[in-house]
Amino acid sequence: MSALSQSIEQREVRRQGAVRASWTAFLAIISRDLLVTRRQTITFLLQTLVQPLFFLFVFGKVFTNIGVASGAFPALLLPGIVALTTFLTAMQSTSIDLARDLGFTLEIEDRLPLSLTLFCSQA
């Protein structure tokens, strides 16, 4: 009970200006994201590593073996796969989570002590 009944002065001390409050929240959200990512290391690695490896296997190994592509194709393919993976991973890791949070679980509202009007002025 004691921690609940803080005086108004104590509460006011914690309140910050808009810019500082935004930074505090931003850093706290990053640390939260790092914690969640660390906890899901295996899944995270599988998600990001398996897809490019499969691309390489199918387009590089299988295609050359069945004669659809020539032997030099895998060497050409590799930089393309690197570029594609960078692009896809970057997009998926933000957009899928964001769509889920904003859409049906609304979890992001919990993580934003800041104004949500920035994101959805009508909802």
Place this chain on the structure above:
Amino acid sequence: MPERREDDVAIEVEHLIKRFPRAQSNAVDDLSFSVPRGETFGLLGPNGAGKTTTIGILTTRVRPSGGRAAIGGLDVVRSPIGAKQRIAVVPQRSNLDRSLRVGEILTYHAAYHGVGRQEREAHASELLEEFGLGARAKQQLSIFSGGMEQRVLLARALMHDPDVLFLDEPTNNLDPQARLFLWGRIRALHEQGVSIVLTTHDMEEADRLCDRIAIMDHGRILALDTPEGLRRLIPGGAVLEVGVRVPQAALVGSASDGGSDDGDHFRTTLERLPGVTTVERAREDGATGSVLYRVYATDDTGALLANAAQAVIQEQGELRDLRMARPTLEDVFIHLTGRDLRS
């Protein structure tokens, strides 16, 4: 209205309007009210009356189309971050962070609000203990029941010591134990001086918890008063139900007296009591020979209760039933908003 210091007003709403795009009418239509610091304010209304939109505007989730809304003197449109630091919300639908463990949900929420590490850890374990979740701090949320999730939601809302707490239908779908617990916690917060805004469909809940209640419909406030005051809106005031069994002897006696009907005999006696406006013969049970009278009175009903009992006994009736039928908030609610289903 007397001048009040800015400090004493937790919430101020002036001529607030919200119109959703392509909507036929305003969701919130020229709404004005204010909540003094430390008050528990109830917002009642049928589905779609604009309660959640109003709360949405006050919690900076919805942008108003017109008017002004302020939390602790801070305008929610101009300084949403300042306002958001002073409020906490327990939403209708759980929006807890499902990737975190229960203890972390609380500590991270406090961290977003800039609470120091030691303080938030201590506060979190204290709250979890108090909410009966102490042993579950390291568990995942997915195995929690609805009532437990609701407790986590409330605990999370308390992590950053809000001035104003918004509860949007907090006891929907809760079992009686969880509901009682929540009511107890809300009362405790009220005693600590936290201003609370509560929306609910549970009239009993509103009646028990709220200092003042606003009944809303079509985006407007129809009535705003204390629960007692709202009850007075129902015409008639107090209602007393008197069940009388008429003994055979009395029946014969009164019949030979003046030939009047026996029911009227008791009725006139009750009508003569002080403060009684009308007496209505509500129900008759031929098999047991008992009659139920509804006595409408304006006066203090404590004295009426005693007087009515005495009158019946004096007239040699056998008192079977005597109870106050106070108009409930639900009566007031239906009286104001009508019986029609909302489309």
